[in-house]
Amino acid sequence: MTTTHLPQAEWTRRDSLARLVAALGAEDIRWVGGCVRDTLLGHASNDIDAATRHLPAAVIDRCKAAGIRTIPTGIDHGTVTAIFDDGNVEITTLRRDVETDGRRATIAFSGEWKDDAARRDFTINALYAHPATLAIDDYFGGLGDLAARRVRFIGDAETRIREDHLRILRYFRFATRFGDDWDAEASAACAALAPTLKGLSRERVGWELQNLLALPNPAPTAARMRELGVLPEVLPECGTREIDQLVRLIAAEDSAGIPADPMRRLAALLPPIVPVAEAVAARLRLSRKQRDRLVCVARRSAQDGAHPRGLAYRVGADCALDRLLITGADPAPMLGWQAPAFPLKGGEIVARGVAKGPEVARILQEVEALWVEERFPPRARVEELLDRAMAGS
Numbered sequence: 001m002t003t004t005h006l007p008q009a010e011w012t013r014r015d016s017l018a019r020l021v022a023a024l025g026a027e028d029i030r031w032v033g034g035c036v037r038d039t040l041l042g043h044a045s046n047d048i049d050a051a052t053r054h055l056p057a058a059v060i061d062r063c064k065a066a067g068i069r070t071i072p073t074g075i076d077h078g079t080v081t082a083i084f085d086d087g088n089v090e091i092t093t094l095r096r097d098v099e100t101d102g103r104r105a106t107i108a109f110s111g112e113w114k115d116d117a118a119r120r121d122f123t124i125n126a127l128y129a130h131p132a133t134l135a136i137d138d139y140f141g142g143l144g145d146l147a148a149r150r151v152r153f154i155g156d157a158e159t160r161i162r163e164d165h166l167r168i169l170r171y172f173r174f175a176t177r178f179g180d181d182w183d184a185e186a187s188a189a190c191a192a193l194a195p196t197l198k199g200l201s202r203e204r205v206g207w208e209l210q211n212l213l214a215l216p217n218p219a220p221t222a223a224r225m226r227e228l229g230v231l232p233e234v235l236p237e238c239g240t241r242e243i244d245q246l247v248r249l250i251a252a253e254d255s256a257g258i259p260a261d262p263m264r265r266l267a268a269l270l271p272p273i274v275p276v277a278e279a280v281a282a283r284l285r286l287s288r289k290q291r292d293r294l295v296c297v298a299r300r301s302a303q304d305g306a307h308p309r310g311l312a313y314r315v316g317a318d319c320a321l322d323r324l325l326i327t328g329a330d331p332a333p334m335l336g337w338q339a340p341a342f343p344l345k346g347g348e349i350v351a352r353g354v355a356k357g358p359e360v361a362r363i364l365q366e367v368e369a370l371w372v373e374e375r376f377p378p379r380a381r382v383e384e385l386l387d388r389a390m391a392g393s
Contacts, residue, residue, distance in 0.1 A: 004143060006031070006134040009039045011048055016084035020050070020091075021131040023066035028053040029091070030113065030128040036136065037124050040146060041178075050091045051128065053111050056080050059091055078109060095119060097163060114139050121160060121167050122174055123152050149180040157189035165196040168230060169208040176212065176221045191228040198233060205234050206284030213262035219247045222269065237276050238269045245269070245326065252325045256332070263290055264322045267297035274298045297322045305329025310372045313339045342368050343379045344386065352390060363389050 006012065012031075021029060029052045035045040052059060056072065059080045063070045069083040078093035094116040095107040110116060117126040123142035129135070136143065140154045151174045153160040153167075161167050168190045175182060197205065212218050223243050225231040231238055249268045253260060270276055277298035281291035296319035304311050304323045312320035312334045324331040344367055346360045354360055363386070370385045371377065 004136050004138075006036060006039055006129040006136055008134070009045065011035065011045055011087070012039075012134065014084075014086055016086055017048070017089065017131070019066060019068060020063070020082055020084075020089060023062045023068060024052055024054060024059065024091075026130070026132040029131055030137070031131060032116075032128050033120075033125050036127045036129045037142075037146065037178075040127070040136075040143075046087060048087060048089045050089055050131075051094055051113070051116055052091055053094055055109060056093055059093070077107060113137060118154060119163075120154060121164075121170060123154055124174075124178060126154060146178070149178060150183065151175040151179040151186070152183050153186055153189070157183075157185045158193060161189050161193045161196070165193065165200050166204055166208060168193060168197060169205065169212070169234070172221050172225055172230070173208060173212045173215070176215050176218055182224065187224075187228060190230055194228065194230045194233050197230070202283055203285045206286060209234065209266065209284070210262040213265040214260055216260065217250055218265070219243065219250055222246060235269060235280070237271065237280060239271075242269045242271065248328065249326050252328065252331075256325070256335075258321070258325065258331070258335075261322075263293055264297070264325065267294050267322055268326050270294070270298065272298050272300050293319060293322070297326065299323075300327055302327060307373075307375070308333040309337055309339070309375065312337065313372055313376075340376050342371065343382050344368070344371075349386070349390075354390070 011017070029050050031048065032051045033049045035048045038045040054062065056075050056078055060070050060072070063080075063082055071081045071083060073079055073081040073090070074092075078095055080091050082089045082091060094110040094113065096110045096112075096115040097107055097119045107119075113128055117128065117137075117139045120126040123140045123145045125142070126138075126140055127142045127146075128137045130137075141152075145152050151171065153171070171186050171190055175186075212221065222231060222238070226238065226240075226243060246265060246268045249265060250260075252258075266280075267277070270280060274295055277294040278291065280286075281294050286294070296315055299315075300323040304320075304327050308320065308324055308329065308331065311323065315323070317334065317339075320334060321331055323329075324334070344364065346356075346364055349360045349363050350356055354363065366389045367382065367385045370389075371382055374381065374385075
């Protein structure tokens, strides 16, 4: 076991965490996972996780006695969340796996830190920091892997994946974020067990894909996943053309200074076919808003860049930006632009003698289409367009 120390960070000095440590006892709690990993890398850490020797009921009782509110967010798996104004803390009792089927695990509580570390996925996620001394316990070489920018499964990669098939997708996300190269054993295991992804909850798959696509440059990873047969299991609609499309999209985002958006990037990984977008949204259990966005982007065309503001007026700013970036058009004309309100109401047409009903709607639509086509001219021009429309009706 390697031992070093966690550098002081803002979160390690919080009074709320000191209260929690006092309640549970410094020898019975450790900071673990992302907060330790990210702090060692010099990154800000907002999500604080803790491991403890105490059983969940004892955690709740001790926190209550200390005036700390808790919520049993995952009590069956040993997790209790302590509620603080400056950020909640997930506290999980030490565990060991009893039985797994690739989707869920049967666990037993443990009193050994190494048992808990052994059931985690990657070595860089199995680092435990003492809350008082900040000394780090490293049971599986995570510190060395972190320094080498290497993402490696704890123990045998295939065994870890068989415990939870989602670890295939997590490997590619973590390797993209924290690694400089692909681990040969992990890659081989992911390729061999890729078909097991079919048994996972579609929501979990969709969430992992979105987390991956939110990273700065996931295009090489998407290509690697396709090469190893992983991507075809979760996104068979994506071919080499769509991978190239993602590469161009990321370059366009970077050039325009536009933040990454996972749904835009998912749209780029799909062919511009509406039924395909609908099928993917249903399969990944996306929200109605996300589904509508994928469908809107699937209707993109090479003509979208001819009138960017008109496109934004018709389909909305988000979809317009997606379509412009994916098709390689310049999004600059619509950045920061607010769509004007159409300066004509149906009552004005009725006042000119047109009976209420479909004819009023038809004239409104005709004038609005001309107004958009002419790049939103002022009111005087709208009245001229109305005169023309009524003269032809």
